[in-house]
Amino acid sequence: MTSPDELETAAPLRMGRPLDTGYLIDEVVGEGSAGRVWRGRRAADGVVVAIKVLHPQYSADEEILSRFVREHATLKLLSHPHLVRVLDLVSTGDTRAIVMEMVDGQNLRQAAQTGAISREWAAAVLSQVADALAHIHTAGIVHRDVKPENMLITWRGGQPWAQLTDFGIAHITGGHTLTRVGEIVGTPSYIAPEIALDRPSGPPADVYALGITAYELLAGHRPFSADHPLAMLRQHVEAQPVRPAAISDAAWETISGCLAKDPSVRPTAAQLAGRFALLTGSVGALPLSAPPPLPAMPAVIPEFVVLDTAPALTKPGPTNLAPTNPAATNPGPTNPAATNPAAAEPAIDLPTIGASRPAPLAPPPPPKRRKRWIWWVAAGIAVVIAGWGAGLWAGRSGPPVTTPTPTPTTAVKGQLWFLPVSATSPALGTVRLDFADATKLPGFESYVIYLDSGLYAQVQPGQAPPYFVSGRHPETKNCYQVAALVITDQPKPPDGPAVCLAADGKGKGSP
Incomplete structure (x- = not known):
């Protein structure tokens, strides 16, 4: 069996290296904070897949192994047209790997930078992503790293088709880092105020991050900027976003609702999907055209950090963030760790996977989930x-039962x-x-x-x-x-x- 260390250090990696008995590793296609992403094939039928092999520090952790096994069924059963589907989770020997479908396309930031996402389609893309979030929230999963890089865009009939990726991975690896008190792990530009304050978080944190993404997509810049990660977190806690001039009243009402400091007053992802759908084609006060391109990442501050929260952040100035309780912050069912007071599970910064097999309007079958x-x-x-x-x-x-029944x-x-x-x-x-x-x-x-x-x-x-x-x-x-x-x-x-x-x-x- 190939160990994660061998997979991580083999250079170049020969074609056909086995991973477990079911998959063959072919080549590296990306790398993130939690592990390396490979193009691979399913041994049984040759279907091309993406395989994320977790870094050794995660593979050796008993708590993560236990969580990995518990999450196996939930992640595999998540099925939605706008989710990159998790096909399998491999846990054998020292290897922990997540097998996903391959998606050929750009991430949302790349697509927006090329001008491919016009105002006409911006709200449609946001509605699709919100619908995907609603689906995973119902299943008890919180994404925790919603950002343009984790929204993959393909084109069907000349229209953008968004798929959310990396859902659930942060939760699987979360326990390893959260045992260290006073640290926050994630992408600072998209971290919700409750996470910055080390308070319980849940689905509303994903809604907040989608609100940041919506603002960024329509305005061409993020609502907050800072030259240091801690300063950015303080902006999330204390600063109010400025309304961009080109956004309509209805669009601003939706986006500002997502960016509320109090998580209990933010819309749910399901509500947000409907609101963005209604806004399709009418998000701007100006004529429909491509919005300003999104800034490249990183912008001012590092994209992915592990922070000591520091006394200055744990004792903020006045804010309208109300006292938090699990019932208020979790409109839908969540995993036990989603209401852990440690709150800020690590975000997983996984580069876009660059291979594909999109099926035109043929989403996977619904899950055996109940x-x-x-x-x-x-x-x-x-x-x-x-x-x-x-x-x-x-x-x-x-x-099947073979004993005949005397009476039908x-x-x-x-x-x-x-x-x-x-x-x-x-x-x-x-x-x-x-x-x-x-x-x-x-x-x-x-x-x-x-x-x-x-x-x-x-x-x-x-x-x-x-x-x-x-x-x-x-x-x-x-x-x-x-x-x-x-x-x-x-x-x-x-x-x-x-x-x-x-x-x-x-x-x-x-x-």
Whole structure:
């Protein structure tokens, strides 16, 4: 077995070096604070993957090993059109590695610097990233390093398609650094005030970082600047952002809400996804054009630092940051470490992975994610849901029961109940789907969104209705259906019809 030390020091690395029994290491494509990223292949079928091998100090830590194993299932089951998917986590011998899908494209900073992200598409990209954050927050994961470098942009039908990467990695490696009291690890320009103050943090910290990114994308610069990391942290705690002249009232209301010093008053990521979707094409007071390019990183201060918080920061001047408690700072479920008083888990500064296999409008299948389904599995009940060629599966991995049953019984099963849905296009490139709240249906589990006969997303309660689909071509007519995934033996009602429209910013859908 190849150890992390051998992987880190081998130069040049020969093609086909094995990692575990399932993957072959090919070449280095990037390096970050937590480890080195390799292009690799899955041995079984040759599929190209990205493999992040954690540095030896993480691989040797017992606490990190324990957390790595606990997070394995959650990270693998995260599945969303705007997430770079984690395919596997390797933990064998002294090697800890994270296997991800490859994405060919630029990160958001690079795309913005080339002028590729116009004002017309800026809010659409932000909506996509916010939707991805909402998904991982629901799964109990906090990203902790939201910034343009971790948003990868590819193009589908001439439109930007954003995918958030590096989610969950910071949480896995977090315990190693957080045992050292009084230190903050991360990217200073995007650190939320509660993290700077060493207070409990959770999903609102990701919303704050996305607000910084939104400000930067639309204004061409960050809201705060300083010549030292500690000075930057004080800016986050005490300074108020100045509104850029070219941002509309509605856009500024959304961005300034993200940048609130008090995490309890910031919008959730799910709310933010809808607000940015509504702002698509109308974020500026000026005519639509490419916004100023983002400044290159690093800007003034180092991009990634480990800081002693220092007495000056731990005793700040007046601020409107209210006393924090876990309930106030965590609108959704989080991992236990997300509410740890140490708060500031290390950000992982991973360079953009530079290989790809984007699938046009074919997101991965939704996850087998519900812990409350475990008792169904234990009882040996398999649930199969198929819809227009796309399906969801939840069931046990053991062998089928072969003992004949003397009397047939009616098994409780999973069903897709297609709901009546209406669709409008409130902004260019965006479709809004409205449907009834189905959470009171018997055995309700989640909503399932279909786009043109294919599975688009699985949406958790609280994220819909309504549901916003962003990044659609304004001249292409697409058809949508919304189903409620229910576990019940009740008869299925008649299906609601699909509704079709183009995301032209003015149309209303029709069956």
